[in-house]
Amino acid sequence: MTRYARRTRRTVQVTGAGVAALLALSACSSGSDASSQKDSSSSASAGSAKKLTGTVTVFAAASLKESFTTLGKDFEKAHPGTKVTFSFGGSDTLAASITGGAPADVFAAASPKTMAIVADKKDGKGGTATAPSTFVRNQLEIATLPGNPDKVASLKDLTKSGLKVVLCDKTVPCGAAAQKALDASKLTLTPASYEQDVKSALTKVELKEADAAVVYKTDVKAAGDKVEGVEFPESASAINDYPIALLKDAPNAEAAREFIALVQSPQGQKVLTAAGFLKP
Missing domain, CATH: 3.40.190.10 (Periplasmic binding protein-like II)
Known part of the structure; x- marks a missing residue:
């Protein structure tokens, strides 16, 4: 082998070793960056999932x-x-x-x-x-005694003489909605009492202290068999x-x-x- 050939071979070996070293360094750097990004992502995730107390x-x-x-x-x-x-x-x-x-x-x-x-x-x-x-x-519904003994079938039926009806106070949303439905029907109703919230109005019927009440459908449903619900078309114009x-x-x-x-x-x-x- 000539002197030139030996020198060329050594140069190639040294160059190859240098490239390998650079590749290894690059891989380590890349891995470090990925690890850093992963750690940063994990920290962000942990921060967004902060425990509520x-x-x-x-x-x-x-x-x-x-x-x-x-x-x-x-x-x-x-x-x-x-x-x-x-x-x-x-x-x-x-x-x-x-x-x-x-x-x-x-x-x-x-x-x-x-x-x-x-x-x-x-x-x-x-x-x-x-x-x-x-x-x-939410929409209104009439709550009557179980079995609807007074045969209430409409909003107008609540104006029958002798029927004890309770409403929510006019300042309460259910009372304001009931009044809106009555006005739309051109009906006048003088209730036995005005209650401060819808649950109080419903309770009057549940305890048989009233024959009927204008409440929400949700309250009639929640009461189960303690009352009977009667829908009326005018309620569609007074949805809250x-x-x-x-x-x-x-x-x-x-x-x-x-x-x-x-x-x-x-x-x-x-x-x-x-x-x-x-x-x-």
């Missing part, structure tokens, strides 16, 4: 009691370490409590009008952190939208947002429609 306080219309109680339990099960507490009642009463300073995270009202009492509050207590969003709708919103001074805003998301999710909507609510 604490109590979520929800003020909700009385007609939401059964379905929201179910959703509250579902939420607690999905997020161990959280607790959902509810204050159910007439929407106007709840709105007054919120603007009066009662601590709450979420408000779910039975009408846009009562939600506006809170949402439009600019100074002091009240106000919403998110724009109110309609999540369900139910808005929900995160409150401005929510003590537990992060968990509250997740509860609202559950209410609006397919899972939440399934619970609500099963209770008799209409989709928004």
